[in-house]
Amino acid sequence: MEEILKLDADALAARVIDIMGSDTWPSVEKAIAMVHEKHGGQLRKDGSDFRGHPFRVALYLCEVAGLKDANLVCAGLLHDMVEDTNADHADIEDDFGPKVGDIVRAMTWPIRKDGVDRSEHDLKLFEGMRWDDRDVQIVKSADRLDNIATIEGAFCDEHRDAYLATTRQGMLPLTLACNTALYHALNNALTARGCPE
Template sequence: MESNQQNPQANEMANELAIELATELALNFHRGQRDADGDPYILHLMRVMLKCHSTSAKQAGLLHDILEDTSATEDDLIQAGICPNVTQSVKRLTRFAHIDYADYILALAEDPIAKEVKIADLEDNYAIGRVKYRSEHRLEDARRLERYILSHRFLSGHLQRTEYIEAMRLVGLA
């Protein structure tokens, strides 16, 4: 979709339509959902999308929680017109409860689209203005932030795979 060099206007229009499609799906499936601050969940998805560069990553950014947090299925995405590579990235971004967080990050790191989206997601999740301090959950919150920071460092190339695994193990997150 992003490689039509003969007609840049057609390419730009196709990219816009692809993002609109993902936006519509996200709005429909996440309708009524709120984040921890009580804000519409779609705002998180939009912030993640805005941090992404390629159209495929923008689509995946809008859809990154759709399989995990809604009734949507992989088939729903395909039938709606989401291309297979974006659908596959969204699937990689879906963390199932039985999968260890470090293993989840290591697996999605192999997918460039999923990796770009997860970096944007982590940045939004631990943005200083959005981080909650809950005295009754401070240890749990601190562990979650440490997990986000270590995962971001690994995905952005500042920690090697073995360093990431060891760091997650040392803090009891792997």
């Protein structure tokens, strides 16, 4: 997993194509092109190329979770598209089908209200995810795994510690229920960053 963190966006995208092939439905290549188009030039909180995040999420789905389902991989690639670009749910569903659209819709969390603690907000959303489709839980687990793996430099210490604790308390049980390989990877990432069990 550490090796994936060292790859740039183009190398990550090529690796996804190597694993998935170029003839999938929905089209993984088209999802990768959309990531390049819509997330190109965006930076993450730590200053890194935003495109690396969805590409790593797709690779965690393939290489860690052992899943090579094109719907899941496309949803992993597109999971932040509606929140962070001018794309909307109709664009996703029209181009990638209802399954991908449904996962991306479920991954698009509501904006936190003023005065609501972030940890409290996230824990309520995790609680609601218990009723979501298993595929939503899997993609969210891969997303959270990458956020934890790349958390250094993204948050102040207080926010970082709260994010780690919220992930352990709210996301980790969902991950255990949906994919044990992702569970072990996420648990190890949390432990490596000093979040006690």
